[in-house]
Amino acid sequence: MKFFQISSVAILIVTLSFFTSHSQDFTINFGTKTTLNDIALKSSKKEVPLKWVNVNTNTDTWEKKGKILKCSGQPIGVIRSEKQYENFILHIEWKFVEPGGNSGVFVWSGANPPEGRQLPDGVEVQMLDTDYFKVNTGSRIPEANRQYYTNGHLFGVGGVETVPDNQLTNSNRSNPLEFRVHGSGNWNTYQVVCIDGVIKLSVNGKVVNGISQASQKRGYICLESEGAEIHFRNLKLIELPDGVTSKDQIAPLL
16 A cells, blocks of 8 residues: 555656646746736836746846846746736846847747747747847858847747738848847847737837737746846836637646
8 A cells, every 4th residue: 555655656746747847946036017007097006026937947047136137148048927918018128248149038928948949939029139140150040041130020939920010031030120229238128018919119219120910929928048148127017908819829827
């Protein structure tokens, strides 16, 4: 009887390990959230902290220093919002410490990279330093395709489909109409408006890009670690009313 009980526990542990692709071993409080309703009605409710859950990075990948969240860039991976979000406005400020950095934010993400991959599905809001290709001279991306890799791009990844506002030839990426990002050492401001499968991106005070008809329009928000040190600050999330969304347009709950 004892042997049966031990075996059952062991089987349960193995089963849970199989269905949990990535550990959830630490959380970070960073940024705040409120609702449009509370803002409009001048509610007495205060902004509440946002909690971020590790997906597949290390405890030393992220460091909170006062109001700034520092990301070392190693290993490649993400942290995710504790909750899923559908319609919202995201304000986030970011800067690379050294030239050549690469990072981003994923919205409407499943936050669960498949086996063999380090990054999840969703719509990526690209953060790329202006000197990326000058620094990464050994990049395997052909010269002709480098227009597809720049700051302010929007594109679906991991099977999430979108319709670009400003499509590049032979690419699913939406190209910003202006390149407004400041180089490393300088803060940049992104305001990402996500409503009913549509995204509009403001870069340093001007709307320059967008996508529509996202096949997945409710999910987690992820902050990306992708090889370079990046700092984030002043992250604010304003939740908007939900829309009409079918089950196949929602990322699986974790």
